[in-house]
Amino acid sequence: MRRLMWIGIAAIALMGTSADAGSAPRRVSAGSGLSLVLPHGWRLGYERVSTCIDPLQRFVATIGNVRLRSGMSIPPRSALVLVQETFSQSRFPARPRSFVLPRLGKVGGCCEMPEGRGGELLFRDHHGRRFYVFFYLGSRAPAGARGDIVALLNSLRVEPIPGAGAGA
DSSP, X not given: OHHHHHHHHHHHHHHHHHHHHHSOOOEEEEETTEEEEOOTTOEEEOSOOOOOBTTEEEXXXXXXXXXXXXXXXXXXXXXXXXXXXXXXXXXXXXXXXXXXXXXXXXXXXXXXXXXXXXXXXXXXXXXXXXXXXXXXXXXXXXXXXXXXXXXXXXXXXXXXXXXXXXXX
């Protein structure tokens, strides 16, 4: 009887695992012609975390218990990605085939941006749109958060803004 109970528990556990494995992450719209695939456990936030108007906040993605607001500090068990678009004609490097995160440093300060341990990336997509990416990792961020950030950025699709020129 005990063996039958363990077989039943194992079968239920396997069903849950296969159901989770079968539900692949889906592409979501972040607005303004941007879409991405959120890694498991990540979510889009719509609250403003910066007072900047150029660059303009396009989206925030987070994992962990994060209360989004301007001037925030990154909680220890969380990670955050802030994507902003600039309308200046400054030179930005072309978008890489695959993103690589730079070394961690202190990020924040300008326009009441979030503050914490992280890094910054700049890129220009093939439509000529220019983006700043700020990423943050709490001191005890979830395992795999760096890889999740890279996957999220690599999944980012950028459409042209209707009526706007490419202007590289």
